[in-house]
Amino acid sequence: MTGSGKPQAAVLDIGKTNLKLVLVDPEGDCTASISRLHDFLLDEPYPAIDIDGIIDWFLDGLAGFAGRHQISALVTTAHGGGGVLVDEAGAVLxxxxxxxATPPEIDALYALEGPPYEEVFSFTGAGAMQLAKQLTWQAECFPQAFAQAQHFLTTAQYVAWRLGGVPASEVSQLGAQGHVWNPRAGTLSNFVRRRGFSRLFPPLSCAGEVLGHLRPDWAARTGLARNTEVLCGVHDSNANLFRYKAAGLSDHTVLSTGTWMIGFDRRCPLDRLDGARAMVSNVDVDGEIVSSTLTMTGREYAMIAGSEPAPDDAAIAALRDLIARGTLPLPSFGPHDGLFPGSGRRGRFAGPPPAAAAEAGAAAALYAALTASACLDALGSRAPIVVDGGFSTNIAFGRLLAALRPGQPVALSQSPHGTALGAGLLWGRFSRTAPVKIPLLPSEPLVLPGLREAAVRWARLAAEPDPAALSA
Incomplete structure (x- = not known):
């Protein structure tokens, strides 16, 4: 891409699988980007993320862009499952x-003391999925370091603090299934307060708020101006959701897709949520509650499709034979149950398994579309649907979903960096008056004999116990 003279926001997008640095102009368009696999992993004292290594990668990327682009703001967007205990000098753990994987004694303790679903509207996932459980593990097993900590900063806010901001909390990160936030009350959860963790959470700042300016030494390292603004940052899927809010499309159901597929529907009441079926609340950048589903469909798609997924046209062509012979991929291929309790790591095929790459791609797209449609049913979605993120480029998935949702228009975002673009739009959000424009591609329903019948059969089989598990 060519350079741009417009002032831009540089976004660090920290996903579970990939890292991105995306430059976003005031209209919400990407002007440049780089990416890499997220392999900043540590083994001690527990499986951990080298977040400071990620920041170094970000700074190196900024240095590469600084001479060609006018970068005026920095903002981070990240998944909701990370946070760092810090003192004045930096991370203490x-x-x-x-x-x-959490120690068994921590699992047992959290099972006894953890917050009820009816308060936090999030199930307790395996291992260290919840921030409150991470804090419990650290407090119990690393008491000296824990006592030294002055703040617990969720990922995006940790990066902002390191770049030159001040310690802050942000509601979309706190409200992302971490068990640290009570969405109805708009306060920290009772568990956090009961355990004495409240002292670690700084005051709330807005996702688009300026927390400071880039550190002078890092301004010199990158070539950026010393008055480059550092924004508070935002939860990744909620950055995506904000983008549609900024476009005046709050009434749409949004599927934000990557490693995780998150369905957002503002019209679904909290009382409809079922913790046993991966239904959760999210809290958007304005503190508004949004009912959601949470499934690891992106990773499962990759497990079914293989390392080199077939092109869309080949996958679409293979779907007819796959349906005709009764082949159906059943949940769940990943470690999480998703909508189907007890299904984690028990993914299987009804009928003959795929025999070639095209069939594997077809089966993966079919599985993802059936899962997405089940999520939309769980949310009671009747609104137009927008697919953003990784699956927005998967034509086979989009056409299958459109066929499974008659009466609900399905559109695919034509912006490959939806999460980062939403985060970039936070810069200037308080002065913006006109809705932003988002390019969307209507998805034409796939005409596929037997698909409706296959969907009914899939729903029945997916809800039944795995025969192999029963005979084990």
């Missing part, structure tokens, strides 16, 4: 990997 590494940022825990949310897929770390």
């Amino acid at each position: 590494p940022m825990m990997d949310y897929e770390a």
Whole structure:
């Protein structure tokens, strides 16, 4: 891409699988980007993320862009499962990997003391998925370091603090299934207060708020101006959701997709949520509650499709034979149950398994579309649907979903960096008056004989116990 003379925000997008540095102009368009696999992993004292290594990568990327682009603001967007205990000098313990397996005694303690679903509207995931459970592990097993900590900063706010901001909390990160936030009350959870963790959470700042300016030494390192603004930052899927709010599309159901597929529907009441079926609340950048589903469909798609997924046209062509012979991928191929309790790591095929790359791609797209449609059913979605993130480029998925949701228009975002673009739009959000424009591609329903019948069969089989598990 060519350089741009417009002032831009540089976004660090920290996903579970990939890292991105994306430059976003005031209209919400990407002017440049780089990316890499997220392999900043540590083994001690528990599986952890080298967040400072990620910041170094970000700074190096900024240095590469500084001479060609006018970068005026920095903002981070990140998944909701990370946070860092810090004192004045920096981290006192590494940022825990949310897929770390917790010690059995911590699992038992948290099972007894953890907050009820009816308060936090989030199930308790395996291992260290919840921030409150991470804090419990650290407090119990690393008491000296824990006592030294002055703040617990969720990922985006830790990066902001390191770049030159002040310690802050942000509601979309706190409200992202971490068990640290009570969405109805708009306060820290009772568990956090009961355990004495409240002292670690700084005051709330808005996602688009300027917390400071880039540190002078890092301004010199990158070539950026010393008055480059550092924004508070935002939860990744809520950055995506904010983008549609900024476009005047709050009434749409949004599927934000990556490693995780998160369905957002503002019209779904909290009382409809079912913790046993991966239904959760999110809290958007304005503190508004949004009912959601949370499934690891992106990772499962990769497990089914293989390392080199077939092109869309080949996958679409293979779907007809796959449906005709009764092949259905059943949940769940990943470690999490998703909508189907007890299904984690028990993914299987009804009928003959895929025999070639095209069939594997077809099966993966079919599985993802059926899962997405089940999520939309769980939310009671009747609104137009927008697919953003990784699956927005998957034509087979989009056409299958459109066929499974008659009466609900399905559109695919044409912006490959939706999460980062939403984060970039936080810069200037308080002065913006006109809605932003988002390019969307309507998805044409796939005409596929037997699909509706296959969907009914899939729903029935997916809800049944795995026969192999029953006979084990």
